Amino acid sequence: MSSEVKEKEIIKIKPSEGFLSKRRKKILVDPLDDNNPISIQVLGICSALAVTIKLEPTIIMAISVVFVMIFSSLITSIIRNYIPTRVRIIVQLAIIASLVTLVSEFLKAFNYEMFKVLGAFVGLIITNCIILGRLEAYAMGNKPYDSVLDAFGNSVGYAWIILTVAFFRELLGSGSVFGFKVFEFIGLSSFPTNALFVDSIGAFIILGILIWIQRSRNGYIEN
Amino acid sequence: MQQSNTYIIIFTALMTIFFGFILSITRMKLEPIQDIQVEIDTKKKILGAVMEISSLSPEEILSTYNKKMKSVVINIKGEIKDSFVAEEVNVQKNFKVNPEDRQYPVFMYSNSGESIDAYIFPMFGNGLWDWISGFVALDNNLNRVIGVSFDHKTETPGLGARISSSEIQDRYKGKEIYDDDGKLVSIFMLRRENNDNLSKHEVDGMSGATITAKGLNNMLTHYFDCYRAFIEEKKLENTLKVSYE
Numbered sequence: 001m002s003s004e005v006k007e008k009e010i011i012k013i014k015p016s017e018g019f020l021s022k023r024r025k026k027i028l029v030d031p032l033d034d035n036n037p038i039s040i041q042v043l044g045i046c047s048a049l050a051v052t053i054k055l056e057p058t059i060i061m062a063i064s065v066v067f068v069m070i071f072s073s074l075i076t077s078i079i080r081n082y083i084p085t086r087v088r089i090i091v092q093l094a095i096i097a098s099l100v101t102l103v104s105e106f107l108k109a110f111n112y113e114m115f116k117v118l119g120a121f122v123g124l125i126i127t128n129c130i131i132l133g134r135l136e137a138y139a140m141g142n143k144p145y146d147s148v149l150d151a152f153g154n155s156v157g158y159a160w161i162i163l164t165v166a167f168f169r170e171l172l173g174s175g176s177v178f179g180f181k182v183f184e185f186i187g188l189s190s191f192p193t194n195a196l197f198v199d200s201i202g203a204f205i206i207l208g209i210l211i212w213i214q215r216s217r218n219g220y221i222e223n
Numbered sequence: 224m225q226q227s228n229t230y231i232i233i234f235t236a237l238m239t240i241f242f243g244f245i246l247s248i249t250r251m252k253l254e255p256i257q258d259i260q261v262e263i264d265t266k267k268k269i270l271g272a273v274m275e276i277s278s279l280s281p282e283e284i285l286s287t288y289n290k291k292m293k294s295v296v297i298n299i300k301g302e303i304k305d306s307f308v309a310e311e312v313n314v315q316k317n318f319k320v321n322p323e324d325r326q327y328p329v330f331m332y333s334n335s336g337e338s339i340d341a342y343i344f345p346m347f348g349n350g351l352w353d354w355i356s357g358f359v360a361l362d363n364n365l366n367r368v369i370g371v372s373f374d375h376k377t378e379t380p381g382l383g384a385r386i387s388s389s390e391i392q393d394r395y396k397g398k399e400i401y402d403d404d405g406k407l408v409s410i411f412m413l414r415r416e417n418n419d420n421l422s423k424h425e426v427d428g429m430s431g432a433t434i435t436a437k438g439l440n441n442m443l444t445h446y447f448d449c450y451r452a453f454i455e456e457k458k459l460e461n462t463l464k465v466s467y468e
Contacts, residue, residue: 050381053381082234083234084226084230084231084234084235085225085226086225086226086231087231087234087235090235091234091235091238094238094239094242095242098242098245098246101246102245102246102249105246105249105250105253105257106249106253108253108257108260109253109256109257109260110256112257112260112261112263112264116264116374116387117384119376119377120352120377198381199381200381
């Protein structure tokens with residue numbers, strides 16, 4: 001009897017975790033840099049190459065991924081104890097696919113131009129390994145709030161990389177930023193654009209440089 | 224924890240019903256908005272084949288369309304079918320039936336409101352991944368291309384998807400579908416990019432998108448053939464008119 005009371009007291013004394021405790025901050029910030037899904041884990045490369053020709057579709061893509069990622073993590077995490085283990089991948093895919101379809105339908109209704117540009121790729125968010133990877137590796141085993149933080153961190157980690165790639169690809173490949181002709185504006189209308197950057201090769205080059213900078217800054221050494 | 228089969232079946236069934244319900248509700252609510260977007264987009268493409276429309280707002284597109292466009296529906300023999308409205312004909316659905324049984328919409332652009340300046344022919348075909356479609360505008364002599372506008376469902380961005388860019392579409396301007404002997408040849412996109420010495424029936428290709436280009440060529444050849452009766456009838460009318468004058 002007395003030992004039971006003691007145990008209860010101990011549980012009560014344990015302080016509740018802060019809204020953004022050190023551990024949670026780490027969940028959020030890690031995927032932005034040290035554990036970035038694209039540049040460190042090399043996931044989601046397909047769409048990082050495909051949609052990053054211009055900034056505008058890239059932003060839409062980034063927002064869509066952030067949305068799908070956060071809500072699929074949240075839903076998966078809430079029902080994680082009820083998901084039958086044997087069909088869990090199917091359940092996760094169904095959640096992702098439904099959210100992606102929602103995004104695609106909204107895009108078709110409110111930004112038809114972008115829907116036409118991105119059509120196939122919004123659908124292909126379903127196969128973005130980052131999302132399924134985070135659901136399986138994190139949301140299936142953690143509480144909803146932590147999972148949302150993790151999803152947010154990972155999707156923003158994905159977003160900033162593809163936006164950086166898109167910025168340089170549009171600047172060097174088409175000579176513009178958000179369709180605004182930069183070089184003409186500063187009086188360098190003869191500035192040559194490089195068609196290499198309109199191709200996926202350009203994305204590889206920029207991704208490579210990004211990873212190089214990141215690794216030399218973080219002191220990463222290949223084992 | 225291993226769950227029983229019954230649990231798994233019930234769980235997946237409930238999940239399917241739940242997501243199906245949410246998705247169908249969204250679809251129902253958004254469909255009217257999407258339909259308007261599609262209508263504006265179609266009219267934009269029809270107009271875009273004959274005039275510069277990038278500066279027009281959606282409302283202006285609809286009003287310009289109503290002022291300057293006339294349309295008829297014909298069959299493969301070139302006979303006008305009054306019971307159909309051209310804007311409501313689904314070219315995609317018609318593509319799937321025999322050419323003889325299809326309805327073919329033809330749009331006529333008239334800048335002044337009297338004589339017809341351009342004939343616009345909708346087309347449909349298969350690209351690499353899915354369908355491609357297009358509107359081809361011919362001059363009032365039904366030979367020279369004034370402009371085209373192509374669209375696609377899911378051609379590869381950066382490769383086949385370029386057919387919907389003005390860069391590719393401008394290549395068709397000024398090309399002719401009849402040769403000097405009056406034979407219908409259609410227009411062909413070549414393989415590879417930066418070809419020299421293009422004839423008046425050839426346009427430069429898109430590197431990395433040979434199958435999409437092939438699809439375009441098949442679409443143009445097939446549909447010019449389907450519209451041939453109408454085109455030749457109008458050409459005849461034109462020559463008669465000239466000889467009367």
